[in-house]
Amino acid sequence: xxxxxxxxxxxxxxxxxxxxxxxxxxxxxxxxxxxxxxxxxxxxxxxxxxxxxxxxxxxxxxxxxxxxxxxxxxxxxxxxxxxxxxxxxxxxxxxxxxxxxxxxxxxxxxxxxxxxxxxxxxxxxxxxxxxxxxxxxxxxxxxxxxxxxxxxxxxxxxxxxxxxxxxxxxxxxxxxxxxxxxxxxxxxxxxxxxxxxxxxxxxxxxxxxxxxxxxxxxxxxxxxxxxxxxxxxxxxxxxxxxxxxxxxxxxxxxxxxxxxxxxxxxxxxxxxxxxxxxxxxxxxxxxxxxxxxxxxxxxxxxxxxxxxxxxxxxxxxxxxxxxxxxxxxxxxxxxxx
Amino acid sequence: xxxxxxxxxxxxxxxxxxxxxxxxxxxxxxxxxxxxxxxxxxxxxxxxxxxxxxxxxxxxxxxxxxxxxxxxxxxxxxxxxxxxxxxxxxxxxxxxxxxxxxxxxxxxxxxxxxxxxxxxxxxxxxxxxxxxxxxxxxxxxxxxxxxxxxxxxxxxxxxxxxxxxxxxxxxxxxxxxxxxxxxxxxxxxxxxxxxxxxxxxxxxxxxxxxxxxxxxxxxxxxxxxxxxxxxxxxxxxxxxxxxxxxxxxxxxxxxxxxxxxxxxxxxxxxxxxxxxxxxxxxxxxxxxxxxxxxxxxxxxxxxxxxxxxxxxxxxxxxxxxxxxxxxxxxxxxxxxxxxxxxxxxxxxxxxxxxxxxxxxxxxxxxxxxxxxxxxxxxxxxxxxxxxxxxxxxxxxxxxxxxxxxxxxxxxxxxxxxxxxxxxxxxxxxxxxxxxxxxxxxxxxxxxxxxxxxxxxxxxxxxxxxxxxxxxxxxxxxxxxxxxxxxxxxxxxxxxxxxxxxxxxxxxxxxxxxxxxxxxxxxxxxxxxxxxxxxxxxxxxxxxxxxxxxxxxxxxxxxxxxxxxxxxxxxxx
Numbered sequence: 001x002x003x004x005x006x007x008x009x010x011x012x013x014x015x016x017x018x019x020x021x022x023x024x025x026x027x028x029x030x031x032x033x034x035x036x037x038x039x040x041x042x043x044x045x046x047x048x049x050x051x052x053x054x055x056x057x058x059x060x061x062x063x064x065x066x067x068x069x070x071x072x073x074x075x076x077x078x079x080x081x082x083x084x085x086x087x088x089x090x091x092x093x094x095x096x097x098x099x100x101x102x103x104x105x106x107x108x109x110x111x112x113x114x115x116x117x118x119x120x121x122x123x124x125x126x127x128x129x130x131x132x133x134x135x136x137x138x139x140x141x142x143x144x145x146x147x148x149x150x151x152x153x154x155x156x157x158x159x160x161x162x163x164x165x166x167x168x169x170x171x172x173x174x175x176x177x178x179x180x181x182x183x184x185x186x187x188x189x190x191x192x193x194x195x196x197x198x199x200x201x202x203x204x205x206x207x208x209x210x211x212x213x214x215x216x217x218x219x220x221x222x223x224x225x226x227x228x229x230x231x232x233x234x235x236x237x238x239x240x241x242x243x244x245x246x247x248x249x250x251x252x253x254x255x256x257x258x259x260x261x262x263x264x265x266x267x268x269x270x271x272x273x274x275x276x277x278x279x280x281x282x283x284x285x286x287x288x289x290x291x292x293x294x295x296x297x298x299x300x301x302x303x304x305x306x307x308x309x310x311x312x313x314x315x316x317x318x319x320x321x322x323x324x325x326x327x328x329x330x331x332x333x334x335x336x337x
Numbered sequence: 338x339x340x341x342x343x344x345x346x347x348x349x350x351x352x353x354x355x356x357x358x359x360x361x362x363x364x365x366x367x368x369x370x371x372x373x374x375x376x377x378x379x380x381x382x383x384x385x386x387x388x389x390x391x392x393x394x395x396x397x398x399x400x401x402x403x404x405x406x407x408x409x410x411x412x413x414x415x416x417x418x419x420x421x422x423x424x425x426x427x428x429x430x431x432x433x434x435x436x437x438x439x440x441x442x443x444x445x446x447x448x449x450x451x452x453x454x455x456x457x458x459x460x461x462x463x464x465x466x467x468x469x470x471x472x473x474x475x476x477x478x479x480x481x482x483x484x485x486x487x488x489x490x491x492x493x494x495x496x497x498x499x500x501x502x503x504x505x506x507x508x509x510x511x512x513x514x515x516x517x518x519x520x521x522x523x524x525x526x527x528x529x530x531x532x533x534x535x536x537x538x539x540x541x542x543x544x545x546x547x548x549x550x551x552x553x554x555x556x557x558x559x560x561x562x563x564x565x566x567x568x569x570x571x572x573x574x575x576x577x578x579x580x581x582x583x584x585x586x587x588x589x590x591x592x593x594x595x596x597x598x599x600x601x602x603x604x605x606x607x608x609x610x611x612x613x614x615x616x617x618x619x620x621x622x623x624x625x626x627x628x629x630x631x632x633x634x635x636x637x638x639x640x641x642x643x644x645x646x647x648x649x650x651x652x653x654x655x656x657x658x659x660x661x662x663x664x665x666x667x668x669x670x671x672x673x674x675x676x677x678x679x680x681x682x683x684x685x686x687x688x689x690x691x692x693x694x695x696x697x698x699x700x701x702x703x704x705x706x707x708x709x710x711x712x713x714x715x716x717x718x719x720x721x722x723x724x725x726x727x728x729x730x731x732x733x734x735x736x737x738x739x740x741x742x743x744x745x746x747x748x749x750x751x752x753x754x755x756x757x758x759x760x761x762x763x764x765x766x767x768x769x770x771x772x773x774x775x776x777x778x779x780x781x782x783x784x785x786x787x788x789x790x791x792x793x794x795x796x797x798x799x800x801x802x803x804x805x806x807x808x809x810x811x812x813x814x815x816x817x818x819x820x821x822x823x824x825x826x827x828x829x830x831x832x833x834x835x836x837x838x839x840x841x842x843x844x845x846x847x848x849x850x851x852x853x854x855x856x857x858x859x860x861x862x863x864x865x866x867x868x869x870x871x872x873x874x875x876x877x878x879x880x881x882x883x884x885x886x887x888x889x890x891x892x893x894x895x896x897x898x899x900x901x902x903x904x905x906x907x908x909x
Contacts (some may be wrong), residue, residue: 271468282562283562286556287564308562318473324561325558327494329528
C-alpha cells in the first residue's frame with residue numbers, strides 16, 4: 001500500500017518534470033519557429049529586361065516589386081542584362097537562376113522565342129515562374145502580368161487621330177523587330193489606323209535613341225506631308241522628339257509616344273509630344289511579386305493580368321493620380337537624418 | 338444506458354472535467370487576452386497617430402511662420418507692390434530668398450511670384466521652367482481656407498524650375514491680385530516621418546487632406562490604380578477615432594486623428610490578423626500545454642481509477658464466489674483506504690454468516706434429534722404393553738365399556754401423538770391428547786391419583802407447539818405421584834396472561850430437593866428426558882419468547898410452568 005502511494009507521488013514528480021522540460025525547450029523552440037516564418041523569407045529572383053536603372057520604366061517596376069516584396073514577405077534578388085537587346089545574357093542569367101533554385105522566378109523576357117527553353121527548365125525544376133511586361137511563346141509561365149500591348153497600341157493610335165488632321169500620313173517607329181511588344185503594339189495601332197490614315201512602312205529603332213533620331217530625320221526629309229508619328233517605346237520616342245524639335249515641324253506633325261521618362265515629360269510640357277501612352281510599371285512589378293506569393297501559397301492566380309495603360313497629356317500630367325505614375329519619389333535624398 | 342464500469346466512468350468524468358475546465362479557461366483567457374491586445378493596440382496606435390499629427394502641425398506651423406516672415410519682409414512687399422518690376426529690389430529679394438532657403442535643409446525652394454513671367458526663386462542658378470503652364474501656378478486655389486491666409490498643398494510635383502520635378506508640399510500666401518509668396522517643403526520630410534511609423538508587420542500610416550487627396554500613402558500608386566482599397570471617405574467622416582472594417586479578405590483597423598490646423602487626417606492602418614499574430618503564438622503554446630495537461634490528467638485518472646476499481650473488482654469477484662455458496666474465502670484488498678475497511682467488514686460478515694449457517698445446521702440436527710426422542714417417548718413400548726395388557730384384562734373381566742373407553746383413548750392418544758403433520762396444533766387438541774393419556778393411566782392406576790384439566794374459555798383455539806404437555810404430565814405421574822404413598826393429584830391449568838399463554842402442570846407428589854432440581858436443569862443429565870426434550874423444543878421453536886419454569890418442594894409436590902407466546906390462527 002505504501003509502495004503504490006510512493007509510486008504515484010513519483011509519477012507526479014516525473015510528470016511535473018516533463019512539463020517543465022516542455023515549457024523550457026519545446027515552447028521557446030516553437031515560438032522561434034513561428035518567428036522563423038517571418039524571418040526566413042522565400043527568395044524570388046526577378047529577371048528584368050535590363051538592369052541599369054537608367055530607364056525610368058524599369059526603375060518603377062523595381063519599386064513596385066520591392067513594395068510588394070515588403071507587403072507579402074518575400075526576398076527579392078533583382079537582376080537583368082545590361083540592355084534590352086542582350087538576349088543571350090538574359091538566357092544565361094535565367095539558366096543561372098534555375099540552378100540557384102529560388103522559391104520562384106519573375107521574368108521580363110527579352111525575346112519571345114529564345115527564353116522558352118529556360119522557362120521550361122525552370123518549370124521542370126519545380127520552380128514556379130511568371131512573366132512580366134514581355135511574354136514568351138509558351139504556356140509554361142504560370143501567369144503573364146503586363147500591359148495588353150494590342151490595346152495600348154490601339155489607344156496610342158486613337159490618341160494620335162485626335163490630334164492629327166483628317167486622313168493623315170502616319171509614320172510608325174517601332175523598337176525591336178520581332179519582339180512581342182513591338183508586334184502587338186503595331187498590330188493594335190494598325191487596326192485603328194486602317195482606313196483612317198495612310199501608314200508608312202514600319203521602321204525599327206532597335207530601342208536606340210540615336211537610331212530613332214536618324215530614322216525620324218530621314219522620314220521627315222522624305223515625307224513633307226507627314227501628318228503624325230507614333231513612337232512605340234521610350235528611347236524611340238526620345239529620338240523622335242529630338243528630331244522633331246530640331247525640324248521645327250512639331251506644330252503640324254503630332255507625335256504620340258509610349259512609355260515614360262523625364263525627357264518625354266519635358267517633351268509633353270514643351271508640346272513637341274502631344275500625348276504619351278504610359279503603362280503602369282509600379283503595378284506591374286507589384287502584381288508580379290504578389291502573384292508569385294499567391295502561387296507559393298497555392299492560391300489561384302489568373303493566367304493573364306492586364307495592368308492597363310493611361311493616356312497622359314500636358315493637361316492631365318499634374319493631376320495627383322498621374323503625378324504618382326510619372327514622377328517616382330527619389331529615394332536617394334532622405335533629409336531628416 | 339449501457340452499464341459502465343466504475344473505472345470507465347471515473348476516467349470519462351475525470352477527462353471531461355479536465356477538458357471542460359481547460360476549454361473554458363483557455364477560451365476565456367484567450368478572449369480576454371485578445372481583447373486586451375486589441376485595446377492596447379488601439380490605444381497605442383491612437384497615441385502614435387495623434388503624436389504624428391501634432392508633429393506635423395508643429396512642423397507645418399513653423400513653415401507657415403516662415404511664409405509669413407517672407408511675405409512680411411519689407412523688400413518682398415515692396416517688390417510685389419511696386420507697379421513695375423524694380424531690378425534693384427529684384428536683386429535684393431533674390432538674395433533674401435536664397436538666404437531664407439539656407440535656413441533649413443528641408444526647404445526645397447522659395448518663390449515670389451509677381452506674375453507668371455516675373456518669378457523670383459531661391460534656386461536662381463537652376464532657372465525657371467520655360468514651358469510653365471499658367472494653371473500650374475494656381476495649384477493653391479482648392480487649398481485656400483477661409484480661416485487662414487496660407488494654403489497648404491497635399492503632396493505635389495513642383496515644376497516651376499527648369500529640368501527639375503521635385504515632390505514637395507507647398508505653402509503659399511497669395512494676395513488678392515494673385516501675387517504669391519510660396520515655400521516648397523521637401524516632401525521627403527513628411528514621407529520619412531510617416532514611413533518611420535510601422536504598425537505591426539505590414540501596417541502603416543497615411544495622410545489625407547480635407548479634400549480627400551492623399552498627402553502621403555506608402556502605396557499611393559496602388560490606391561490610385563484601385564489595386565488597394567482604403568475606406569478613406571468613412572475615415573474622413575469619422576475624423577478622430579477607430580474604425581474596424583473589412584477590406585478585401587482582411588479586417589482592417591483604421592485609427593484616425595484630424596488636425597484642426599492643417600485639416601490633414603493622419604490615418605493608422607493596422608491589420609487585425611497581425612495584431613493577433615502574437616496571440617496566435619500564445620494560443621498554440623496554450624493548446625500544447627493544455628494537451629500536455631490533458632494527457633497527464635488521463636494518466637492520473639487511469640492510475641487513480643485503478644487504485645479505486647481494482648479493490649472493488651476484487652470485492653466483486655469474492656462476492657460472486659459467495660453467490661455460488663462458497664463461504665470459505667478471505668477477501669484481501671491491496672488498498673490503503675476505505676475499501677480495505679469495507680473488505681474487512683465483508684470478511685466479518687462472511688464469518689458471521691458462516692457461523693450462523695453452522696448454528697442453523699446444528700439446530701436442525703438438534704430438532705431432528707428432539708423430534709425423534711419425542712416420537713420414541715410417544716411410542717414408549719412399556720406404556721403400550723401395559724395399556725394393551727389392561728385392555729386384555731378388561732376384556733377378560735368382560736368389562737366391555739371400560740375396554741372400549743381405554744381403546745378409544747389409546748387411539749386418540751396415538752392419533753395426536755405420532756401423527757407427522759404440523760408441529761402446531763390448538764390448545765384444545767393438546768389438552769385432548771393429555772386427557773387421553775390421563776384417562777388411560779387413570780384406568781390403569783385407579784384410585785392412585787386424580788386429575789383435572791382446566792383450560793380457560795376463549796383460549797382453546799390458541800396455537801402452540803404440539804406435545805408439550807404430555808411429557809410433563811407423564812413426569813408428574815411417574816416421578817411425582819407414583820413414588821408417593823397414598824393417592825395424588827395432577828392438575829393441568831391453562832390461562833392467558835396478556836400476550837402469553839400460561840400452562841401449568843401441578844402435582845402433589847414427592848417433589849424434589851433443590852439439588853435434584855438443579856441437576857434437572859443441567860442439560861444432558863439424561864435423568865428426565867421428557868423435561869429436557871420439552872425445554873429444548875420450546876427453545877428451538879419459540880426462541881427466547883418461550884420458557885419453562887420448575888418449582889418443587891420436597892414432600893409437597895412439583896409445579897411446571899410453561900410460558901408461551903399467545904398465538905392464534907389470525908396472528909400466525
